[in-house]
Amino acid sequence: MIxxxxxxxxxxxxxxxxxxxxxxxxxxxxxxxNPPTVHIPGEKVVKFKLVFEGTSHADRIDDVGGQAxxxxxxxxxxxxxxxxxGRGKGVTMEFVRFKQGKHFRYxxxxxxxxxxxxxxxxxxxxxxxxxxxxxxxxxxxxxxxxSHFDAGQDPDCGKTITSNDAWGLKVQNDHFSPRPGxxxxxxxxxxDSCGTPPSASPFSSVISDLFYQWxxxxxxxxxxxxxxxxxxxxxxxxxxxxxxxxxxQRGHSGVPPLLETTDDHGSAEATIRFIRQ
Numbered sequence: 001m002i003x004x005x006x007x008x009x010x011x012x013x014x015x016x017x018x019x020x021x022x023x024x025x026x027x028x029x030x031x032x033x034n035p036p037t038v039h040i041p042g043e044k045v046v047k048f049k050l051v052f053e054g055t056s057h058a059d060r061i062d063d064v065g066g067q068a069x070x071x072x073x074x075x076x077x078x079x080x081x082x083x084x085x086g087r088g089k090g091v092t093m094e095f096v097r098f099k100q101g102k103h104f105r106y107x108x109x110x111x112x113x114x115x116x117x118x119x120x121x122x123x124x125x126x127x128x129x130x131x132x133x134x135x136x137x138x139x140x141x142x143x144x145x146x147s148h149f150d151a152g153q154d155p156d157c158g159k160t161i162t163s164n165d166a167w168g169l170k171v172q173n174d175h176f177s178p179r180p181g182x183x184x185x186x187x188x189x190x191x192d193s194c195g196t197p198p199s200a201s202p203f204s205s206v207i208s209d210l211f212y213q214w215x216x217x218x219x220x221x222x223x224x225x226x227x228x229x230x231x232x233x234x235x236x237x238x239x240x241x242x243x244x245x246x247x248x249q250r251g252h253s254g255v256p257p258l259l260e261t262t263d264d265h266g267s268a269e270a271t272i273r274f275i276r277q
Contacts, residue, residue, distance in 0.1 A: 054270025056217035075133035212266025
């Protein structure tokens with residue numbers, strides 16, 4: 001006769017063996033192999049170290065005038081932004097040419113990154129601002145709370161602000177252009193807040209949102225890809241220059257008796273140097 005404790009131990013062993021028999025250990029999942037590199041017929045690839053450098057300028061004249069409630073409103077602000085930006089030769093870029101039907105297609109990509117031409121750009125942003133905004137009592141009107149702000153009072157004014165931003169090379173047929181990674185156009189917050197009214201001010205912070213401000217400066221044009229140099233090993237290094245000079249964007253807002261006008265200007269110049277690998 002077996003004791004109750006011994007019987008329990010035997011039963012546990014039987015259950016464990018039975019469970020082990022029903023659920024054999026699962027073998028480890030083998031690693032997923034890397035997909036093979038696919039080459040398009042007629043494809044040709046050359047590699048370069050890329051150096052990118054440039055400057056941009058943006059400025060805005062903002063004028064507000066009229067009446068709001070019991071206040072006479074007057075504002076005149078002049079905001080200037082100068083930027084130097086660049087990228088050293090720490091990035092290897094591949095230029096790809098392949099044939100599609102009867103036509104050649106072209107593209108740039110980071111070495112080892114399929115269809116990704118992005119690279120980090122370091123910018124030094126410097127702003128100044130002048131002018132002021134005032135609210136004063138309108139004669140024979142309801143009470144007005146007077147207010148004043150100097151456009152150049154923000155702590156960023158006169159400082160150099162560093163900004164890191166993604167750029168890439170955009171291709172259009174056999175032309176290309178360096179472009180910031182963010183959507184192009186005005187209204188994006190910049191790293192430098194010079195010209196912004198203080199938080200308690202009745203004036204809007206959009207005064208300092210320059211249309212051509214960093215990180216979306218005046219759009220650089222498309223330039224021809226130097227195809228002859230790309231595939232000729234005699235050219236160890238060569239450069240392409242881009243210029244966008246004195247673009248303008250005017251704006252009008254508000255309804256009488258309070259109106260605002262803005263006049264934005266933007267320029268940019270950049271050079272891309274290719275160093276063959």
